[in-house]
Amino acid sequence: MKTEEKIVEKKYQQAKECPITIFMEQIGGKWKPVIIWLLLSNEVMRFNELDKAIDGISQKMLSQQLKDLEKLNLIDRKSYPVIPPKVEYRLTEKGKSLKEILTIIMNWSNQNLR
Amino acid sequence: MKTEEKIVEKKYQQAKECPITIFMEQIGGKWKPVIIWLLLSNEVMRFNELDKAIDGISQKMLSQQLKDLEKLNLIDRKSYPVIPPKVEYRLTEKGKSLKEILTIIMNWSNQNLR
DNA sequence: TCAAGTACTTACTTTGAAGTAACTAACGAA
DNA sequence: TTCGTTAGTTACTTCAAAGTAAGTACTTGA
Numbered sequence: 001m002k003t004e005e006k007i008v009e010k011k012y013q014q015a016k017e018c019p020i021t022i023f024m025e026q027i028g029g030k031w032k033p034v035i036i037w038l039l040l041s042n043e044v045m046r047f048n049e050l051d052k053a054i055d056g057i058s059q060k061m062l063s064q065q066l067k068d069l070e071k072l073n074l075i076d077r078k079s080y081p082v083i084p085p086k087v088e089y090r091l092t093e094k095g096k097s098l099k100e101i102l103t104i105i106m107n108w109s110n111q112n113l114r
Numbered sequence: 115m116k117t118e119e120k121i122v123e124k125k126y127q128q129a130k131e132c133p134i135t136i137f138m139e140q141i142g143g144k145w146k147p148v149i150i151w152l153l154l155s156n157e158v159m160r161f162n163e164l165d166k167a168i169d170g171i172s173q174k175m176l177s178q179q180l181k182d183l184e185k186l187n188l189i190d191r192k193s194y195p196v197i198p199p200k201v202e203y204r205l206t207e208k209g210k211s212l213k214e215i216l217t218i219i220m221n222w223s224n225q226n227l228r
Numbered sequence: 229t230c231a232a233g234t235a236c237t238t239a240c241t242t243t244g245a246a247g248t249a250a251c252t253a254a255c256g257a258a
Numbered sequence: 259t260t261c262g263t264t265a266g267t268t269a270c271t272t273c274a275a276a277g278t279a280a281g282t283a284c285t286t287g288a
Contacts (some may be wrong), residue, residue, distance in 0.1 A: 019220045019224050019227070020148065020216060020220055020223065022223055022228070023222070024138075024142050024147060026227055028138050028142040029245080030138070030245080030246075033138060034132065034135065037134060046265090047265050048264065048265075051265090056247095058247065058248075060247085060249095060268085061245095062265095063266055064246095072227075082255095083254050084256095084263045085253090085254085085263090085264045085266080087265065087266090094226055097222070098222070101215075101219060102134060105133075105137050105215060106134055106137075108215055109136055109137040110133050112211070113136050113140055113186070114136075143276095144276075145276095160235090161234070161235050161236075165235095173236065173237090174236085174238090174277085174278085175275095175276070175277080176236095177235075177236060177237080193235090196234095196285095197234085197284050197285045198232090198233045198234040198235080198286090199235050200234075201234085230288090231286105231287095232287085233284100233286090235282100236281105236282080236283090238279100238281075238282095239279090239280090240277105240279090242276080242277070243274105243276075243277085244273100244274100245273090246271105246272085246273085246274100247271080247273095248269100248270085248271075249268100249269090249270090249271105250269090250270105251266105251268075252265100253264100253265095253266095253267105254263100255263095256261100256262090256263095
């Protein structure tokens with residue numbers, strides 16, 4: 001009984017600690033890579049620009065994903081107290097460091113997936 | 115009216131064609147990277163070995179993921195007509211070519227994610 | 229004759245990510 | 259005084275991925 005509990009606990013921790021799983025959970029969603037990709041080639045983008053640039057995303061989704069990315073310290077949000085509102089998003093250094101990964105994924109995907 | 119239809123259609127196609135999105139959809143699930151990772155270091159594994167090696171996966175999930183990976187031509191399934199059954203899984207060349215990507219993801223994740 | 233071993237399948241339920249649609253605040257312009 | 263603009267929020271629904279639990283086939287060994 002006690003043994004079984006320990007095994008379950010251990011398994012849970014191991015699954016949580018796999019770096020690839022963590023990466024996929026945190027950056028591997030439907031929209032995050034696309035947002036990062038756009039910011040890699042555009043430096044600064046406003047909310048509406050991102051909204052227009054990403055086909056099919058809703059404002060709710062965009063706002064949510066941007067919050068997530070900010071929490072992960074991958075993007076930087078800069079808000080100006082003007083009306084109508086103006087908010088700028090750009091990659092942090094950490095965010096920019098994803099370029100290599102995304103590029104390599106893109107190339108592999110183009111060569112190997114339909 | 116006609117214009118609007120065309121825009122929708124175009125957006126749909128664009129979203130479908132993003133190579134990073136395609137990659138994430140096809141290889142970015144919860145289990146596939148882990149399976150590939152294991153086969154990168156083990157060359158040949160049997161069903162039960164994979165089952166035991168992967169914490170928390172169910173037989174149903176494992177079987178399903180292996181089928182998916184086989185369809186993508188990333189792994190090779192070899193079944194022997196013996197009893198009890200014996201089935202071997204190994205990476206194809208295409209599967210092995212994911213090593214670079216997974217390694218780079220792993221390193222980045224270790225350095226940048228919790 | 230019954231359990232053990234292997235590689236699954238089937239049926240059902242749960243979960244969470246994503247989608248949809250409408251609403252909001254604040255101000256300047258017409 | 260209503261409209262347009264920007265960057266969101268809120269409430270609700272949908273759907274596919276994942277989880278759970280049990281069953282299956284076939285044969286050997288005790």
